[in-house]
Amino acid sequence: MITAGIDVGSLSTDAVLMRDGDMLSQIIINTGAMARTAAERAFELALSAAGLRASDIDAVVATGYGRMNVSFADSQVTEISCHGRGSAWLSPGVRTVIDIGGQDSKAIRIDGRGNVVDFLMNDKCAAGTGRFLEVMAQRLELELGELGREDQQATGAAQISSMCTVFAESEVVSLIAQGVPRPEIIRGLHRSIAERTAGLASRLGLAPEVMMTGGVAKNPGVVRALSEKLGVKIILPPEPQIVGALGAALIAQYKAPVSPAKR
Amino acid sequence: MSRGNWPLDAMYEMGQFAFKEIGRAYTDKTPVVWTSAFFPVELARSLGLNPFSPEVAAAYIATLGFGEETLNMGEQAGYSRDICSFHRCIAGAASAGNLPRPAALLASAHLCDGAPLLFQNLAALYGVPMLALNTPYDSGPEAVRYVAWQMEQLWLNLAEITGQRPDRDKLAEAVCRSEEFRAQMQRVNDLRCRVPAPVSGNDMLGFVYLYFIGQGSREAAEIATALGKEIECRMTGLGRSGKAGIQAEKYRLLWMHLKPYYNDEMMKFVERSGGVLAMEEFSHIYWPPLDPNQPFLSLARKAVSHFAFKPINERVRVMAELARKYRVDGIVHFSHHGCRMASGGALMIKDALQEEGWPVLVLEGDCIDGRNEACGGMMTRMQAFLEILQERKLGCAI
Numbered sequence: 102m103i104t105a106g107i108d109v110g111s112l113s114t115d116a117v118l119m120r121d122g123d124m125l126s127q128i129i130i131n132t133g134a135m136a137r138t139a140a141e142r143a144f145e146l147a148l149s150a151a152g153l154r155a156s157d158i159d160a161v162v163a164t165g166y167g168r169m170n171v172s173f174a175d176s177q178v179t180e181i182s183c184h185g186r187g188s189a190w191l192s193p194g195v196r197t198v199i200d201i202g203g204q205d206s207k208a209i210r211i212d213g214r215g216n217v218v219d220f221l222m223n224d225k226c227a228a229g230t231g232r233f234l235e236v237m238a239q240r241l242e243l244e245l246g247e248l249g250r251e252d253q254q255a256t257g258a259a260q261i262s263s264m265c266t267v268f269a270e271s272e273v274v275s276l277i278a279q280g281v282p283r284p285e286i287i288r289g290l291h292r293s294i295a296e297r298t299a300g301l302a303s304r305l306g307l308a309p310e311v312m313m314t315g316g317v318a319k320n321p322g323v324v325r326a327l328s329e330k331l332g333v334k335i336i337l338p339p340e341p342q343i344v345g346a347l348g349a350a351l352i353a354q355y356k357a358p359v360s361p362a363k364r
Numbered sequence: 365m366s367r368g369n370w371p372l373d374a375m376y377e378m379g380q381f382a383f384k385e386i387g388r389a390y391t392d393k394t395p396v397v398w399t400s401a402f403f404p405v406e407l408a409r410s411l412g413l414n415p416f417s418p419e420v421a422a423a424y425i426a427t428l429g430f431g432e433e434t435l436n437m438g439e440q441a442g443y444s445r446d447i448c449s450f451h452r453c454i455a456g457a458a459s460a461g462n463l464p465r466p467a468a469l470l471a472s473a474h475l476c477d478g479a480p481l482l483f484q485n486l487a488a489l490y491g492v493p494m495l496a497l498n499t500p501y502d503s504g505p506e507a508v509r510y511v512a513w514q515m516e517q518l519w520l521n522l523a524e525i526t527g528q529r530p531d532r533d534k535l536a537e538a539v540c541r542s543e544e545f546r547a548q549m550q551r552v553n554d555l556r557c558r559v560p561a562p563v564s565g566n567d568m569l570g571f572v573y574l575y576f577i578g579q580g581s582r583e584a585a586e587i588a589t590a591l592g593k594e595i596e597c598r599m600t601g602l603g604r605s606g607k608a609g610i611q612a613e614k615y616r617l618l619w620m621h622l623k624p625y626y627n628d629e630m631m632k633f634v635e636r637s638g639g640v641l642a643m644e645e646f647s648h649i650y651w652p653p654l655d656p657n658q659p660f661l662s663l664a665r666k667a668v669s670h671f672a673f674k675p676i677n678e679r680v681r682v683m684a685e686l687a688r689k690y691r692v693d694g695i696v697h698f699s700h701h702g703c704r705m706a707s708g709g710a711l712m713i714k715d716a717l718q719e720e721g722w723p724v725l726v727l728e729g730d731c732i733d734g735r736n737e738a739c740g741g742m743m744t745r746m747q748a749f750l751e752i753l754q755e756r757k758l759g760c761a762i
Contacts, residue, residue, distance in 0.1 A: 166740055181748035205741065216755045219718070220748060224741035304711075 102159045104356075105147065106349025107140050107174065108183065109167030112203030112231055113316060114139040115346040116147035118158070119354075126150035127343045136167030144173065160353040164345050166204070178352050180345045181209055181220050187348030188312045189215025191338045196308035199298060199327070199335075200344070201317035203231040208302040215348075221305045227266040229297035231316050234323075236266055237290050240273050241283055251284045252291055252322030259289035264297055288322060295326035302331060312336040314344040371567045374591035381583040382420075382573045386464075389416045395467035395526045398486075399577065400479035402670070403472045403497065404663040406542055406580035407519045410535035411528040416464055417577040419479070422453035426625040426732040434460070435733055448702025449732035451482045458486055467526050468492050470518070474499035474673050475705055493525055503668040511664035519660075536656040538580035539663065543654040545579065548588035550649045555595045556642065557690055560609035561616065562598045565641020566631045569623055575646065614638025615753045618687050620645040620697040620713075621706045626734040630742055637750050643690040645672075645683065676709040680716040687722055693753045694723040696746075701730045723756065725749040 103125070108115040114132045118125040128146040132139045140163065148155060155173070163171035164183040171177070180200070188198045189211055198209040205224035212218055227233050231245075238245045259281050263269040269290070276286050294317070302311075311333050317323055318341035328335045338344055370376040389396045394414045399405050401419050408415045425434050431453060438456030439445060445452070457463050469487045471480040473496060480496050487494035495518050500507045523530040555562060571591075578584030601608040612635075619641045623631055634641075651666035671682040687695060695717055699707040707728075714724040727745055730736045 166744070179744050179748040179751060181744070182751045217748065217752050219723070219752075222741065222745055222748075224738055224744075 102354060103153065103157055104350045104353035105144060105158050105161040106183065106346040106351070106353060107144055107161065107163045107165075107168075107171050108180065108343070108345035108349060109136050109140050109163065109165040109171060110180075110203050110316075110345070111166055112235075113342060114143045114165070114167070115343045116140075116143035117343055117346040117350045118147050118151045118153065119347075119350040122351075122354075124347070124350075125153070127340065127346070129340075129342050132167070137170045137172065140167065140171040141173070160356040162349040162353040162356065164349040175353070175356050178349060181207060181222070182217055183345045183348030183352065184314050185209050185211040185217045185348065186215040186351050187344040187346075188314060188338070189213070190347065190351055191344070192310065192312060192336055194310045195312040195336065197302065197305070197311045199302055199311065199313045200315040201230060201294070201298060201313070201323070202315040203235075206230055206298055206301060206315075208298075208305040210305055210308060215351075219305060221301050223297075223301055226264075228264040228269070229294045233266045233269070233294065234290070234317065234320065236270055237273060237287075240270055241277075241286065243283075246319070248287050248291075249319070249321040249323075251287045252320075252325075253284075255282070255284035255288040257285050257288070258292050259285045261286075261289040261293040264293070269293065288326070291320070291322040291326040292330075294323050295330045298327055299330040307331060307333065309333055310336055312338065314338060314341045316342050318342075371564065372591065372594060374587050374594050375567060375570055377583075377587050377590060378571060378573060378578075381578070381581075381587065385414065385577075386416070386421070386424075389414050389464035395528075396464045397522070397526070398466045398469045398483065400471040400476065400483060401576050402475050402667070403470050404515060404579070404667065405577055406535065406538040406659070406663060407515060407522065408470065409580035410538040411519070411523050411526065411530065412534075413467070413522075413526055413528065415577055416466070417573075418454040418457075418463060419450050420573055420576055421457065421463060422450045422732055423572065423625045425453055425457060426734075429626075431626045431732050432735060434462075435735070446702075448476075448478050448700070449730055449736075450702065451478050452702075453732050454482060455486070458489060466490055466492055468522060469494040470497075470522070471495075472497040472499055472667065474667055475670060476703075477705070478702070495521060495525075497667070499667050499673070501673065503674070507668050508661060508664045511667055512660035515660045515663055532659075535659045539654050539659040540656040541582055541585045542579045543656065544585035545574070545588045546649055546651065546654060548585065548592055549647070551592045552588065552595060553643070553647060553649060555592065555599065558599060558609060559616070559691060560611065560613035561640045561642050562595045562609045564610060564635065565617070565619055565644045565647070566623070566635065568641070568647050569619075569644055572622070572646065610640050612638050613640045615694065615750060615757065616640055616642035616690065616692045618643050618645070618683065618690060618692040618695045620683065620695065621700055621703065622646065622731050623698055624729055624734070624737075625731050627739070629739060630729075630746060633743055634746060634750075637747070639750055642692050643686050645686070648682065648686060650682070672705065676712055677716070679709065680713055683713070683717060684720050684722075687717070687720075692722070693757055694725065694749065696749070697724065697726045699726055699728045701728070701733070701736060723749065723752050 163174035438452035441459040654662040
């Protein structure tokens with residue numbers, strides 16, 4: 102059986118194709134302004150990478166905030182369940198998943214089969230999310246991917262008190278004006294995210310092993326700060342950004358196959 | 365709306381009753397008294413006064429789509445966005461002169477400590493008296509006597525203020541009707557134990573008018589009786605749908621606190637997904653039978669016996685009891701932003717009920733103010749919770 106998982110997130114749209122439990126292809130593209138178009142494009146690219154046609158796919162599950170806009174999906178499952186299933190497939194010992202995406206963060210507790218037992222989600226504001234880092238990177242004149250590297254050069258961490266993205270940005274402006282070295286500001290920002298996320302995870306009840314998923318997991322500065330704050334080792338998947346789409350493709354295996362003519 | 369457009373005939377009757385009373389509050393010469401939620405309305409009804417619940421009015425304002433502009437008016441009148449949106453909405457509607465002018469405001473401090481403070485402000489705005497019941501955080505005999513004594517004094521004061529004659533027979537009659545309502549709603553609740561649920565709890569939450577303001581009225585007792593008969597009829601497949609119960613039922617939920625009134629999208633999503641509110645905290649008959657021969661003592665016992673007006677483990681105990689009785693698959697605590705009384709203990713309640721084996725979702729939201737919400741996030745939480753229930757119930761992957 103060949104299945105597809107499409108994760109339409111606020112910043113990126115990811116697609117994964119699987120055949121009988123083996124991953125065939127994975128794609129990450131920017132969501133942009135049109136979630137529907139992004140989903141179609143990611144699916145096309147994933148098919149192309151695997152050398153398949155849409156009619157070869159037995160079932161498609163959509164997830165992410167834009168899951169309802171994926172017209173070719175057979176069903177929609179929340180990113181909470183998908184990250185749980187994807188994490189357990191990657192590392193069966195995982196019991197806690199911390200997913201920091203573009204616009205929200207989640208702590209998810211799962212059982213040995215990857216079923217969600219409980220979860221907490223913060224989507225009230227951009228604090229502690231990918232968007233927070235994006236705004237700060239822009240202010241610091243860096244690419245998002247450069248933040249982790251800069252953090253490694255820090256000898257200390259600036260104090261960032263505000264959780265709010267707007268206020269934290271003001272703090273960053275003040276720190277720049279005071280001449281605080283950029284790496285120290287970045288480490289301070291990473292600690293601020295770690296502080297907030299650790300609160301969420303601790304409230305849920307942290308059970309080892311802990312895996313971090315979502316785009317922010319690609320930032321080693323945040324991962325280190327969070328690991329220190331929680332006092333646990335954090336497992337990172339080879340590609341943290343596709344775990345939701347991977348989980349969706351796994352869940353699609355349990356969905357009734359549809360007629361290939363449908364796609 | 366015609367009768368056929370309402371999900372239940374009894375709900376249509378309740379709508380007629382509510383609109384009649386609310387309309388009368390604007391047009392009739394009978395003095396209007398505002399009562400806060402949980403205030404014993406029987407005291408006002410027995411004096412021939414027209415009771416008006418501004419909190420229910422706020423829910424109607426939000427349902428009709430005027431919530432945002434009314435909330436804005438409340439905020440312009442000086443009410444912070446941190447306080448309960450029911451109260452901000454009332455303040456806004458009052459400052460715009462959109463509510464019926466009261467002869468007095470009546471509030472009880474139990475279960476909602478914001479209402480007496482708001483009522484105090486509004487009493488000053490209208491230049492009318494505000495009478496308050498001080499309900500102690502204790503349900504012993506001394507507390508009951510203390511509250512009963514206050515109720516009697518308040519009743520006599522209210523009669524004097526509004527120029528009505530206090531008639532103890534009429535008070536006994538009002539309490540008698542409340543007892544009828546209590547017994548009939550208990551019957552309704554017993555019928556609701558059936559699987560699949562014979563009635564949607566989302567619809568049952570629409571009966572809030574009867575619980576808050578209908579007490580002591582002939583209509584509330586009659587509607588409760590008719591509701592029981594209608595549900596019995598449904599259970600035999602002779603109801604309007606011709607089916608015995610909600611056929612689409614997949615997950616039975618116990619619903620704590622209220623729901624969003626400004627937008628029904630989330631509740632409809634629950635129903636579409638096969639979620640049925642098998643029982644609501646709000647519909648639970650928690651108080652003992654009322655004795656018309658001891659009206660003040662009976663109403664005082666009712667006031668102090670509320671399970672949420674006790675240490676938090678009592679609310680947990682009652683919810684666990686309801687969860688067992690109604691054989692629910694999961695529990696949702698809708699945490700209305702402004703309600704510290706309900707939401708303050710939500711996480712402790714979650715922990716305690718989870719320990720007893722029920723999945724619990726604390727769903728943060730607002731009943732009136734849609735400006736605080738990202739609907740997508742709320743739906744994602746709810747859908748993820750239903751996915752947990754599916755996995756548990758069916759023992760298979762979603």
